[in-house]
Amino acid sequence: MDAQQRRPEIPRAPPVGEPGGDVSSIFIAFGVFAAIAALVMFPSSLVHQVPEGHVGAYWRGGALLNIITEPGFHLKLPFITNYEPVQVTLQTDQVKDIPCGTKGGVMITFEKIEVVNRLRKDYVYDTLLNYGVNYDNTWIYDKIHHEINQFCSSHSLQQVYIDIFDQIDERMKDALQADCTRYAPGIEILSVRVTKPKIPESVRRNFEQMEEERTKVLIAIEKQRVAEKEAETKKIMAISEAEKNANVSKILMQQKLTEKDSSRREADIENQMYLDRQKSLADADYYRVLREAEANKLKLTPEFLELKFIDAIARNTKIFFGDKVPNMVLDQRLLGNFLNHSTKDKDGSLEMATDT
Numbered sequence: 001m002d003a004q005q006r007r008p009e010i011p012r013a014p015p016v017g018e019p020g021g022d023v024s025s026i027f028i029a030f031g032v033f034a035a036i037a038a039l040v041m042f043p044s045s046l047v048h049q050v051p052e053g054h055v056g057a058y059w060r061g062g063a064l065l066n067i068i069t070e071p072g073f074h075l076k077l078p079f080i081t082n083y084e085p086v087q088v089t090l091q092t093d094q095v096k097d098i099p100c101g102t103k104g105g106v107m108i109t110f111e112k113i114e115v116v117n118r119l120r121k122d123y124v125y126d127t128l129l130n131y132g133v134n135y136d137n138t139w140i141y142d143k144i145h146h147e148i149n150q151f152c153s154s155h156s157l158q159q160v161y162i163d164i165f166d167q168i169d170e171r172m173k174d175a176l177q178a179d180c181t182r183y184a185p186g187i188e189i190l191s192v193r194v195t196k197p198k199i200p201e202s203v204r205r206n207f208e209q210m211e212e213e214r215t216k217v218l219i220a221i222e223k224q225r226v227a228e229k230e231a232e233t234k235k236i237m238a239i240s241e242a243e244k245n246a247n248v249s250k251i252l253m254q255q256k257l258t259e260k261d262s263s264r265r266e267a268d269i270e271n272q273m274y275l276d277r278q279k280s281l282a283d284a285d286y287y288r289v290l291r292e293a294e295a296n297k298l299k300l301t302p303e304f305l306e307l308k309f310i311d312a313i314a315r316n317t318k319i320f321f322g323d324k325v326p327n328m329v330l331d332q333r334l335l336g337n338f339l340n341h342s343t344k345d346k347d348g349s350l351e352m353a354t355d356t
Contacts, residue, residue, distance in 0.1 A: 054088060068124055095114075113148070115172075143176055
């Protein structure tokens, strides 16, 4: 049989008793035993839990795997794959004991600065790949030290400790967020809280004395303001009282004027009534006198007058003795004078009634 017709020999596994077969079987058995032992003795090396608010990041042989797991139970290769939970919710990093020198050369220390930050879930892999699990050491702890020293070196102690202390929080937040947005966009800086720095005791006493003096000045200003307010209030009250009195006087005067006007109108009405009454009486007297004059005119005839004369003579009780008595009684001149006088009296009465 030639060489082309020969069948190739199939390698056979060495018998159990041979040295090569014993080694491979031992390694396989050892591997299975090690896996079972690891699962029994160290279950956490195979099964692990990602807590809520975190995601799982994995390294194999020191290389970061592009695998991010959600909260819950997960499997990994024991002793080969390493796991770290990474927080993706709000967290507060406290940076303590930050020394810095002011513009004037005074050394101060910020005891504590709190930075509230958050790592966005979709940027976990890139952030860990570039800055590791302790990314906050680079962009928060170290950055706070740098920014605080930059801030202090450009401001005086008066500004840092008093004047613009209330602005440090926002300035630190803006500075951290600006660099994180540029170099580590997954980190969000939500707020920064800065405590009052510690300053040298002598300087602190000076500041306290200055604050006391400022407080005294403010108290004096406030007292002066209160006194001015009180004086202004008294002035306003006095003006209000004067206006009230003036209004009351005006009302009383108006009331008196109204009463006087009412009295005057009442007097005018009474006077008019009296005038009308007197006028009516005068008209009645005039009418009576006129009617009497007319009656007398009709009644005073020569015969009536002679009758009256005779009646008057007849009622005379005096007695005269002598030769002249008949002459007196029968004296025609005396009778004529009496008649003329009576006529004049009647004409005068008529004229007076006419004038009235």
